[in-house]
Amino acid sequence: MNGSRSRSLAGLLIGLGLIAIAAVIAVDAMHMRVPPVHARVGPRVFPLLVSCGLALSGAAIAWQAWTRTFLVEAQDTDWGAVAIIAAGLVLQINLLKPLGFIPAAIILFMAVSFAFGSRRFLRDGVVAVVLASVTYLAFTRLLGLQLPPGVLKGLL
Amino acid sequence: MESFSALMDGFATALTPINLMWSLVGVTLGTLIGILPGIGPALTIALLLPVTRTLDPTGAFIMFAGLYYGAMYGSSTTSILLNTPGESGSIITALEGNQMARRGRGAAALATAAIGSFVAGTVGTLLLSFLAPVFVKLAIMFGPAEYFALMVLAFATVSTLLGASMVRGITSLMIGLAFGLAGTDILTGQPRLVFGIPSMLRGIDTVVVAVGLFAVGEALYMASRRDLREAVILPIQGSLFMTREEWRRSWKPWLRGTLIGFPFGALPAGGTEIPTFLSYYVEKKLAKNPREFGQGAIEGVAGPEAANNAAVAGVLVPLLALGLPTSATAAILLAAFEQYNLQPGPQLFTASGSLVWGLIASLYIGNVMLLVLNLPLAGLWVRLLSIPQPLLYGGILVFSTLGVYSLSNSVFDLVLLFAVGVIGFLMRRYDFPVAPAIIGLILGPMAEAQFRRALTISQGDPSVFVTHPLSLALLVIALLVLLVPAVISLVRARNAAAPLA
Incomplete structure (x- = not known):
């Protein structure tokens, strides 16, 4: 690994983030009302152990980041592509019920293929429509699973 | 000999037309996803779980196991022709295999990988057939304290042996354990990490975590790396029939790879990656001409490919006999058992004998199918590699x-x-291994249940874990697994610093 030996801000943030999650778990565990019968081996013990483990790991990572031993491969990051896929997922989550599975899946598919650098919209669109329709029909008709029909309700 | 007659009954189950069909579906799908980068056996089985809920469990497990084997066969093709591994168990195959393909010996590399996988898969399945009942006898001696200690050992090994550093491995494990906490506590009905959201009461489903880490995390990561987007597919060149010389150089690495792979799969050591690295190292050491390594040495393909298939057979031993998953895929298989309300372990062999032995027998048949699918039909599968990445990830x-x-x-x-x-994206980007999180997620709740059961039996006295000899031994080994690498690296650092001082 070609790590750059510099203080890693990302490593520091990851470490602190883990400590924060550990704190949330610990607070949640302390707020449980535990019946006295279960006082010793109740539902609190394990979360507290996990919380300790997370906090220690977080501290170790933060320390490594500070002492320049948290090595991260230098990489050329295309944040735009990440954001487009994330947007595709958020859109799909919000449109699945109102628009239905097929349109939501087409939007997600197009977003992902665009993020991966494809600009052949016609090809991607055809693949997306076929894939979404075939899986919808296979899942609802053959496997008997429920998927939201949405705007295409009357058509399918 | 009782296992022999059980195995024969298993063949009777596995050879029914419907189960043969499931086996064929499994191995075909396995080869397919093994070849496609970005989708692996753990993810595929996780995605199939909702669909297979209504299936007969025997058929479903025959399909899943065939899929796991098939993925190991298929991934070598991608390693050899594309220089990117289809699965992590084939990372090392890319080193020599891709070099062989570049030098016009791609067909021979594919052949030694497929035949080696067949030899290892068959020998591994044979070992599984006869070792699983032995493990079952061992498992009967296990109480809650021993099971808990065994799981602690599994936690220690997966987080130390996988990934770039121990801290990263342990962090990944802890993240998995934290996911496993969410939901309603089984024993007291107490909500944990629910934050007042009703949907959180049933906990975070394994499938959600597995698919999130493997598929969504992987897609985000691959999209973020422009440099990983373009890959060159090499054509298959040469004859699929290996020459006498190639056979002579391959058979010993196959057998050595099998012997390395199987025990590593069976130990709680995280599945297929480590034995392939080890096998490669051994072949390089034993080679008459070590210089050839890195430039297309057939031993470097034959050994690791045998090792990863044997490791898969090994993984099934503790999974079936103890209910202990040692790889991410095995952890998902354990979730599949839970879906059918089946409890792997000694009870499974007595209560669902026909399922277990039908499953094991199907692996012998599946291996034959895979040899046929992967050797003569290799040329067909290769076309899958030309699916453009945008469409694949979409x-x-x-x-x-x-x-x-x-x-x-x-x-x-x-x-x-x-x-x-x-x-998952952040974990990939900052080099945290994903498998410990999956294993922590599945084993965490089980470890907690055993932990509390042991303490309930001992009336709250925590010394049970160290007074039971077996439990103590397992915990000591776990401690050594954690401490020894740290001590070694400390000593190395000292030795490296000494000449300077």
């Missing part, structure tokens, strides 16, 4: 969201999937 994400949504028709699960996907 399809993977559509299927991932579909699989997660159909778990319980809940949009909230999709929100969780997105969140876990972002975590």
Whole structure:
């Protein structure tokens, strides 16, 4: 690994983030009302152990980041592509019920293929429509699973 | 000999037309996903879980096991022709295999990988048939304290042996354990990490975490790396029939790879990656001409490919006999057992003997199918590699969201999937191994149950874990697994610093 030996801000943030999650778990565990019968081996013990483990790991990572031993491969990051896929997922989550599975899946598919650098919209669109329709029909008709029909309700 | 007659009964189960069909579906799908980068056996089985809920469990497990074997066969093709491994167990195959393909010996590399996988798969399945009952006898001696200690050992090994550093491995494990905490506590009905959201009461489904880490996290990561987008597919050149010389150089690495792979799979050591590295190292040391390594040495393909298939057979031993998963895929298989209300372990062999032995017998048949699928038909499979990446990942994400949504028709699960996907992306980007998180997620709740059961039996006295000899031994080994690498690296650092001082 070609790590750059510099203080890693990302490593520091990851470490602190883990400590924060550990704190949330610990607070949640302390707020449980535990019946006295279960006082010793109740539902609190394990979360507290996990919380300790997370906090220690977080501290170790933060320390490594500070002492320049948290090595991260230098990489050329295309944040735009990440954001487009994330947007595709958020859109799909919000449109699945109102628009239905097929349109939501087409939007997600197009977003992902665009993020991966494809600009052949016609090809991607055809693949997306076929894939979404075939899986919808296979899942609802053959496997008997429920998927939201949405705007295409009357058509399918 | 009792296992021999049980195995014969197993063949009777596995050879029924419907189960032969499931086996064929499994091995075909396995080869397919093994070849496609970005989609592996753990993810595929996770996505199939909602669909297979209504299937007969024997058929479903025959398909899953065939899929696991098939993925190991298929991934070598991608390593050899594309220089990117289809699965992590074939990372090392790319080193020599791709070099062989560049020098016009791609066909021979594919052949030695497929035949080696067949030899290792068959020998491994044979070992599984006769070792599983031995493990079952051992498992009967296990109480809650021993099971807990065994799981601690598994936690220690997976987080130390996988990934770039121990801290990263342990962090990944802890993240998995934290996911496993969410939901209603089984023993007291106490909500944990629910934050007042009703959908959180049933906990975070394994499928959501597995698909989030493997599919969504992987897609986000691959999209973020422009440099990983373009890959060159090499044509298959040469004859698929290996020359006498190639056979002579291959058979010993196959057998050595098998002997290295099987025990590593069976130990709680994290599946297929480590034995392939070890096998490569051994072949390089034993080679008459070590210089050839790195430039297309056939031993470097034959050994590791045998090792990864043997490791898969090895993984099934503790999974079936103890209910202990030692790889991410095995952890998902354990979730599949839970879905059917089956408890792997000694009870499984007595209560569902026909399932277990039918499954094991199907592996012998599946190996033969895989040899046929992967050797003469290699040329057909290769066309899959020409699927453009944008379409491949578009399809993977559509299927991932579909699989997660159909778990319980809940949009909230999709929100969780997105969140876990972002975590998966960060883990990949900063080099945290994903497998410990999956194993922590599945084993965590089980370890907690055994922990509390042991303490209830001892009336709250925590010394049970160290007074039972077996439990103590397992915990000591776990401690050594954690401490020895740290001590070694400390000593190395000292030695490295000494000449300077």
